[in-house]
Amino acid sequence: MSDRVAIVGVGIVPLRVQSRERSFRELTFEAAARAYADAGITHEEVDSFVSVCEDFHEGTSITDEYTPDQLGAVLRPVHTVAGDGLQGIAAAVMLVRSGIADLVAVEAHCKASNIVSHQQVLAMALDPAYERPVRVTPHAIAALEMRRYQQDSVIPDEAIAMVVVKNRRQALANPVAAHGSSISPEDVLSSAPVAEPLRTLEISPYADGAVVIVVASEDAARRAPKPVWIRGIGWASDSPWLAMRSWGQASYAQLSATMAYTMAGITDPPREISFAELDDTYAYKELQHLEAAQLASRGEAARWIMDGHTRQGGPFPVNPSGGSLGMGYCFDATALYRTGAAVQQLRGEAGRVQVRNASTGLVLSWRGVPTQTGGAMVLGAL
Amino acid sequence: MSLMKRKPTRRVAVIGAGLSLFMRRALETGKELSYYAASQALETCGVRLKDIGAVVMATAPDAFDGVHMKGEWLLDGAGATRKPYLRAYVGGGSGVFSIISGWMMVASGLFDLVLVVAEEKMSSCQPHPQGAFLTIFDQIIERPLGPNLLWIFSLEQHRYMATYGIRNDDIARVSVKNKHNAIAHPAAQVATEITVKDVLASEVVAWPVHRLMVSPVSDGAAAIVLASEKVASRFTDKPVWVQGVGWCLDTSYWGNRDLAYPRYVEKAAKMAYEMAGITEPRKQIHVVEPYDPFAYKELHHLEGLQLADRGKAPEDLAHGRFERTGELPSCPSGGLMGVGNPIAAAGLMKVCELFWQLRGEAGARQVPGAPERGVAQAWGDLMQVGTVAVLGLQ
Amino acid sequence: MMAHLPKRSPVVQGTAPPYRALRGNPLSDAEFRTGVLTTAWTPTLEYAWDAGEAISEFLDGLRQGKILGVRCRRCGRVVTPPRAFCELDFKPMDEWVELASTGTVNTFSICYVTWDMKPLRRPQLPAVIEIDGTNPRGGFLHLVGGVPGRSVEEIRRRVRVGMRVQAVWKPRAQRDGAITDIRYFAPVASGRSR
Numbered sequence: 001m002s003d004r005v006a007i008v009g010v011g012i013v014p015l016r017v018q019s020r021e022r023s024f025r026e027l028t029f030e031a032a033a034r035a036y037a038d039a040g041i042t043h044e045e046v047d048s049f050v051s052v053c054e055d056f057h058e059g060t061s062i063t064d065e066y067t068p069d070q071l072g073a074v075l076r077p078v079h080t081v082a083g084d085g086l087q088g089i090a091a092a093v094m095l096v097r098s099g100i101a102d103l104v105a106v107e108a109h110c111k112a113s114n115i116v117s118h119q120q121v122l123a124m125a126l127d128p129a130y131e132r133p134v135r136v137t138p139h140a141i142a143a144l145e146m147r148r149y150q151q152d153s154v155i156p157d158e159a160i161a162m163v164v165v166k167n168r169r170q171a172l173a174n175p176v177a178a179h180g181s182s183i184s185p186e187d188v189l190s191s192a193p194v195a196e197p198l199r200t201l202e203i204s205p206y207a208d209g210a211v212v213i214v215v216a217s218e219d220a221a222r223r224a225p226k227p228v229w230i231r232g233i234g235w236a237s238d239s240p241w242l243a244m245r246s247w248g249q250a251s252y253a254q255l256s257a258t259m260a261y262t263m264a265g266i267t268d269p270p271r272e273i274s275f276a277e278l279d280d281t282y283a284y285k286e287l288q289h290l291e292a293a294q295l296a297s298r299g300e301a302a303r304w305i306m307d308g309h310t311r312q313g314g315p316f317p318v319n320p321s322g323g324s325l326g327m328g329y330c331f332d333a334t335a336l337y338r339t340g341a342a343v344q345q346l347r348g349e350a351g352r353v354q355v356r357n358a359s360t361g362l363v364l365s366w367r368g369v370p371t372q373t374g375g376a377m378v379l380g381a382l
Numbered sequence: 383m384s385l386m387k388r389k390p391t392r393r394v395a396v397i398g399a400g401l402s403l404f405m406r407r408a409l410e411t412g413k414e415l416s417y418y419a420a421s422q423a424l425e426t427c428g429v430r431l432k433d434i435g436a437v438v439m440a441t442a443p444d445a446f447d448g449v450h451m452k453g454e455w456l457l458d459g460a461g462a463t464r465k466p467y468l469r470a471y472v473g474g475g476s477g478v479f480s481i482i483s484g485w486m487m488v489a490s491g492l493f494d495l496v497l498v499v500a501e502e503k504m505s506s507c508q509p510h511p512q513g514a515f516l517t518i519f520d521q522i523i524e525r526p527l528g529p530n531l532l533w534i535f536s537l538e539q540h541r542y543m544a545t546y547g548i549r550n551d552d553i554a555r556v557s558v559k560n561k562h563n564a565i566a567h568p569a570a571q572v573a574t575e576i577t578v579k580d581v582l583a584s585e586v587v588a589w590p591v592h593r594l595m596v597s598p599v600s601d602g603a604a605a606i607v608l609a610s611e612k613v614a615s616r617f618t619d620k621p622v623w624v625q626g627v628g629w630c631l632d633t634s635y636w637g638n639r640d641l642a643y644p645r646y647v648e649k650a651a652k653m654a655y656e657m658a659g660i661t662e663p664r665k666q667i668h669v670v671e672p673y674d675p676f677a678y679k680e681l682h683h684l685e686g687l688q689l690a691d692r693g694k695a696p697e698d699l700a701h702g703r704f705e706r707t708g709e710l711p712s713c714p715s716g717g718l719m720g721v722g723n724p725i726a727a728a729g730l731m732k733v734c735e736l737f738w739q740l741r742g743e744a745g746a747r748q749v750p751g752a753p754e755r756g757v758a759q760a761w762g763d764l765m766q767v768g769t770v771a772v773l774g775l776q
Numbered sequence: 777m778m779a780h781l782p783k784r785s786p787v788v789q790g791t792a793p794p795y796r797a798l799r800g801n802p803l804s805d806a807e808f809r810t811g812v813l814t815t816a817w818t819p820t821l822e823y824a825w826d827a828g829e830a831i832s833e834f835l836d837g838l839r840q841g842k843i844l845g846v847r848c849r850r851c852g853r854v855v856t857p858p859r860a861f862c863e864l865d866f867k868p869m870d871e872w873v874e875l876a877s878t879g880t881v882n883t884f885s886i887c888y889v890t891w892d893m894k895p896l897r898r899p900q901l902p903a904v905i906e907i908d909g910t911n912p913r914g915g916f917l918h919l920v921g922g923v924p925g926r927s928v929e930e931i932r933r934r935v936r937v938g939m940r941v942q943a944v945w946k947p948r949a950q951r952d953g954a955i956t957d958i959r960y961f962a963p964v965a966s967g968r969s970r
Binding site: 399400401402403404405406407408409410415418422425426448505508509510512513515516519521522523524526527528529530531532533536537538540541544564565566567568569570571573585586587588589590591601602633635636637638639641734738743744745746747 | 785786787789790791792793794795796798799800801802803805808812816817819823825827831834835855857859863882883884885886887888889890891892893900902903904905910912914915916917918919928931932937938954955956
């Protein structure tokens, strides 16, 4: 039995700022139906199901309760990973490699529009004794890291603004994106400060949606219309304490990428990877992650964004989907949307956002403030 | 019909186990409790934290701690800093799902040594940890009715009783057995000798549930170390193999289901039994740790686990079948009713119990007859999820 | 009531598996409240959930004094609470059915405490009500009401599993399109079914 694992199905609900007419169950049903159709399977043929969700995003304790019906998974093996989307994919990969499952569906959805008290939810992720009492917006933690990163890697403000410009413009060509727009670097730099040096337009705006990815064993992948291979996957968490982190370094990204590259047999990432979908929850993160994933050397990321190196038609496209800045930030579903986008690139199905000669892609995710948790996945067309 | 595509090829063993005390309210934080259990599990088998490839955490509602994404918050206490770390969360089923999560890490071939930690600190939630469960109900069509956690247990217990003609005395025997068994458990919070009469004289909280049929609110942690076949013998000459795992989630529409019988526990058990090659569970399983957050649940689950006929577990209990010295010892640890119920930790505590029982190390709790195979089971969500693990010496 | 429960297991630490002392410092309630350092936080968490297609229709039905269900064209089940898709066949469900306002008690409880374990003045009677017209018989959580008495014995004389009940609605003007538009389900005068 081979250990090779592929993605054979992608089902995406277009991201939208509001999704009033449909409940989270109904959105997820659509994503699952699309994913199963894409994979050429029925819900009964799926062996195991993984849901990625968090109680306080849903406003429900033990949100796992509300996962099976809309996946067609009643009385089946279903479990929830309260974590990053790539951890959900990792669980699916491990289930397939264990031998007991040939097809695993991984689901995530987002109803950010239904969360009224966003800041309260975010603030509750901070340590109650040492960190929460400081009572600053959790975005300030990103701002602290941003300032440190800018200093260490010498990143001018304009470079960070260009990430926003690139990704929001790119999203105009992506039918799944919610926040495409044509803005200038000046628009970004003059947008209201949230917590210096972080500005409003540098924070990805929310969107609602749902996405299902179908993971398959080699056997099952051979029967599927369009498999894309998971050559490597990694995930890691560094210390949750604000006081105990190497500010600016995205160590979780370094560790995850190393694990994924090792598994994929990649020794020279900039040469062997053709494009990347990297977390850009905050604009500076795209540059930071580029460096942490060893795709650009220190300082190179800033040069690249300024000279167009990372645009869709450039030598190393980054976030051709438009990223979270352009598509919308959708909490637990973010990493799976980026996975779906990368899979479409490798299949040659990305339409107007298609990258040329895409043969190997990297997806890199982060769980957001205040975590130091993320994942990395190397996908290949062959 | 097979419940899995094929049997797994890579074998996984439990090589160490550790616990903290289970307490009504601990001075320690959740991180510290996790550290106690995790460091003890590592110590007992001589594995160093740096050799651990990945860490799995099980912990139930974030609302207990008032910390969003609490898996992140707890990870340093679980030894997971700078490691691949993952939290799987299936409500009350999490404690036994944690070993399943750890199992898949080793069975995938990705890791040789995995640390599994289960933690719960309920005491932070004020004025009462039951508050964390107010939001388990459907947001739109249930919460406006003002339901509380006791409702789901009392509704299920009553349906079970009404369907099979079971009486409260039959159920009270579980409290008696488990609180007695727990007297020999060092972590136990509510071990004591009581009688059926004591149970039935205790206050009715939500009929048919009496107060002494309810497991306590607890803080505590448990941990185990899993090893691949390749490395297990380096650390112990008595590995306990994870012979089978199974899990199953039923529909969220619980008003459309028959609460008298946990069919999702049956299906989870069948998956685990198939993997373990068990065809006659009552003969081939020698000790069982079913999930007992309320007294009736042990009986309900024994039936779902195929270890008693439907509606007949109370009779079997009355005849002594499930005592430590009986035909099929059930909850020799003392269970949640006797040791305590720090939710996720309680499930993993049951796995720890099987580990010691099968190695003949359970001391005063040892079930006689040199048991070779045991089953641990947990349950959770809205009376929906069954998680099962079969452990054995072969 | 709990006077005879010991505070801690009598097992001498280290003499039972794992044969090492188990760590932990239990606190009494008083110690917790005044003896140790704590931090308090009262969250204000607000959500506004989209009911979606199926439940919006259901709630609208409630406002009109009707209990609605849906029928799956494939398996023929008629279910409530309604859903936009059959979770078994994994196909959309769009055949709406008006169900009766009567049903049967599948199970019930007599609850004497609040969620934080304080005594209630009058017990609550949560129940699962199987709504007439569903197939197979099924329904949802609600309350049984209109039952005098306080003790378990008194209430059990009047409420049984399998008993026939009828929805008691709020007056039209007071209905919001919510599950609470049904005040409770009351025993039907003609007695038990089955």
